[in-house]
Amino acid sequence: MRSTLVLVVALAAATAFTAWWLLRSTEPPAWNDAEIVVLQSLALESLPLLPPDPSNAVADEPLAADFGAELFFDARLSGNGGISCATCHQPVRHFTDGLPKGQAIGTSKRNTPSIIGTAYSPWLYWDGRRDSQWSQALSPLEDPNEQGTNRIHIVRIVARNPSYRSQYEALFEPLPDIADKARFPDVREAAHGPDWEAVWSSMTPDDRAVINRAFANIGKAIAAFERTLMPRASRFDHYVDAVINGDLQAQETALTDEEIRGLRLFIGEASCTQCHNGPLFTNNEFHNTGVLSAEGELPDKGRVVGVREVLENPFNCLGDFSDDPERFCPELEFVRTGTSLIGTVRTPSLRNVEHTAPYMHKGQLATLAEALAHYNRAPDAMIGHNEAKPLNLNGRQLRQLEAFLRTLSSPIGSE
Amino acid sequence: MTTEWTTIRLIVFLTLSVLFAQNATAHGGVVQEDDLCVIKVSYLRAHFKVYQPRASGHEQFCEDLPVASESVFVMEYLHDALVTMPIDFRIIRDVTGKGRFARLEDVEQIEDLDGATVFYQPATTEPDVFTVVHEFGEEGDFIGIVSAMQPDTRKIYAAVFPFEVGFTGVGYWPFFIGALVLLQLQYLLMSGRLKRWFGGRGSTGVAGLCLCLLLLVPTGETYADAGGLRVTYSTPAGPPTVNRIHSWVLHVESAEGVPIENAEIIVRGGMPEHDHGLPTHPRVTEELGGGDYRLDGMRFHMRGYWEIEVTVVTEEGSTVVVIPLQL
Numbered sequence: 041m042r043s044t045l046v047l048v049v050a051l052a053a054a055t056a057f058t059a060w061w062l063l064r065s066t067e068p069p070a071w072n073d074a075e076i077v078v079l080q081s082l083a084l085e086s087l088p089l090l091p092p093d094p095s096n097a098v099a100d101e102p103l104a105a106d107f108g109a110e111l112f113f114d115a116r117l118s119g120n121g122g123i124s125c126a127t128c129h130q131p132v133r134h135f136t137d138g139l140p141k142g143q144a145i146g147t148s149k150r151n152t153p154s155i156i157g158t159a160y161s162p163w164l165y166w167d168g169r170r171d172s173q174w175s176q177a178l179s180p181l182e183d184p185n186e187q188g189t190n191r192i193h194i195v196r197i198v199a200r201n202p203s204y205r206s207q208y209e210a211l212f213e214p215l216p217d218i219a220d221k222a223r224f225p226d227v228r229e230a231a232h233g234p235d236w237e238a239v240w241s242s243m244t245p246d247d248r249a250v251i252n253r254a255f256a257n258i259g260k261a262i263a264a265f266e267r268t269l270m271p272r273a274s275r276f277d278h279y280v281d282a283v284i285n286g287d288l289q290a291q292e293t294a295l296t297d298e299e300i301r302g303l304r305l306f307i308g309e310a311s312c313t314q315c316h317n318g319p320l321f322t323n324n325e326f327h328n329t330g331v332l333s334a335e336g337e338l339p340d341k342g343r344v345v346g347v348r349e350v351l352e353n354p355f356n357c358l359g360d361f362s363d364d365p366e367r368f369c370p371e372l373e374f375v376r377t378g379t380s381l382i383g384t385v386r387t388p389s390l391r392n393v394e395h396t397a398p399y400m401h402k403g404q405l406a407t408l409a410e411a412l413a414h415y416n417r418a419p420d421a422m423i424g425h426n427e428a429k430p431l432n433l434n435g436r437q438l439r440q441l442e443a444f445l446r447t448l449s450s451p452i453g454s455e
Numbered sequence: 456m457t458t459e460w461t462t463i464r465l466i467v468f469l470t471l472s473v474l475f476a477q478n479a480t481a482h483g484g485v486v487q488e489d490d491l492c493v494i495k496v497s498y499l500r501a502h503f504k505v506y507q508p509r510a511s512g513h514e515q516f517c518e519d520l521p522v523a524s525e526s527v528f529v530m531e532y533l534h535d536a537l538v539t540m541p542i543d544f545r546i547i548r549d550v551t552g553k554g555r556f557a558r559l560e561d562v563e564q565i566e567d568l569d570g571a572t573v574f575y576q577p578a579t580t581e582p583d584v585f586t587v588v589h590e591f592g593e594e595g596d597f598i599g600i601v602s603a604m605q606p607d608t609r610k611i612y613a614a615v616f617p618f619e620v621g622f623t624g625v626g627y628w629p630f631f632i633g634a635l636v637l638l639q640l641q642y643l644l645m646s647g648r649l650k651r652w653f654g655g656r657g658s659t660g661v662a663g664l665c666l667c668l669l670l671l672v673p674t675g676e677t678y679a680d681a682g683g684l685r686v687t688y689s690t691p692a693g694p695p696t697v698n699r700i701h702s703w704v705l706h707v708e709s710a711e712g713v714p715i716e717n718a719e720i721i722v723r724g725g726m727p728e729h730d731h732g733l734p735t736h737p738r739v740t741e742e743l744g745g746g747d748y749r750l751d752g753m754r755f756h757m758r759g760y761w762e763i764e765v766t767v768v769t770e771e772g773s774t775v776v777v778i779p780l781q782l
Binding site for chain 2: 081315317323326335336337338339341370374375376377379380382383419420422424
């Protein structure tokens, strides 16, 4: 009898201990004040008001955004009449294309990045070779592998289309008369190589300026549309709201325990927020993370080349086509140069990262698991210096991080 | 004990001498210096490495390559002159019959150089880092030839390095590494460091912990003192936040509180724990008077511990004041 009692007590104690142990090991610990500050800094609520773009006078004009949206989706703005901005920047894929490298008239040099939230970035492209959305929007139009045409042809398309002409003239000045094909050659080919050089240099400096001005304006309308593309709230954002309000029920609905553990790793041991910080999960800076070169290609030199290009680009913030009389361009004026930029590329946003595979500047890594495994190893860079340190996380921790990354997804479309 | 060690030392020394001698003579322009593979284009040096990204990922090779595959040759300049020099890069099949002992003179005697060439990258100036990619179609003995031209004198400097693609033997790398391990072990044993290390582990741990704790203490000060100067900063547009370019006002004064005027101010900075600098090149753009200087172009791209190094140059000399900053 007594021995039965002892047995029952022992069993009860063991059960209680097991229950305590199980509960203890599944319930993630509560956040401390410092961690809550970091969580808050990552939430969409912390996104500051979009700063004005004084280089683009129509940046916040709704009519310009409407005109820009039409141009963005218009495949006539290309050498073969079949490629628009949206060929690669597909709204249903969060403005990416699901391919390692963009496929248009040819194959692009790099992976197609999303446009959402880029209005906040001082630099555009993986290598930051443009410094505004409007100057960026001009480049694919003239890239032989992308839209593959040239600025004269683009201005001509807008001038010949009555709707485009009236929208353009309502926003900017009257379109120049470019009907004279002797002065404004009728070529559709990409603005690239000796043939184009010959055409362009046959024009007078004044005529070239007329084309450049109208071309820049077209970019500014496209940028006015792109400026409206902002991320929407994700489960992560709802979770942070719930943490701040102390709403335990809402916290549990928003994220699972594994996802919360992943989040803890993300802001802690895995050091992800060194680069993927702020509400857009990017510092928009340039880092070398030692990704392997793409097949058949040289290692990408990245920003060290991009910075030279942006400083020379006639459509940059300091150039003749900026609308800012002050030419207030601190990012360009105080830009970092030098060998520390070898092999660096811009940190991409992690919002909707689940839906923007493949990853890295040449789409070298197909899945989130591969990307995380890469950071876990942090191998020496082929060129330059890998700034990341090995994380030495175990398989379970990597899966938790991946689970957390999937909480950054939001519905298609912008707010 | 002593005799034993002397013998081991002698063996190690002899092994190393043989290996180094082989490296230096047989490999022409590419040599192993410490743990770095270096190409010497005459006196111009560059860090040399080869990758086979498809076959072996991030693994680095100094010369010999395990398989016939896509191979990326990288030269990271250790001499600034290479930045402005046109460099060409040629790979030929080894038709000299000299294998590892082929030298520039042997290459110069080849009659049909183009016929033996499997890869040629004409001279280009690469200001940052020199890279070429070649997919080897077959295994065998090859010779790499790098030449760089001095743009002013038009003098040409060359490096020649024979190498094997698809080498079967492991070469003498294991011996080399083994020898290094032995040498290091011997040093540790003889110097008594190994013993001290094991014996002194406890105190090292404590010291390390203290250092970590020191680094973790947030710094709320907006000034720093050094060399009889105090530099105070203020941020007119609100406290510094991550990812926003902004301006500072620096106030420089002597220990007695006398403003320092007409000084030249140079600002650098970075995160010592992450081994990188500021994301921008900030500059003092205006002297505001009363020891105040406007500093434009400040931006931080991550949270954590930063150090801003302010160099104040006056007629008396230059002083570096380091401002700690916890973001």
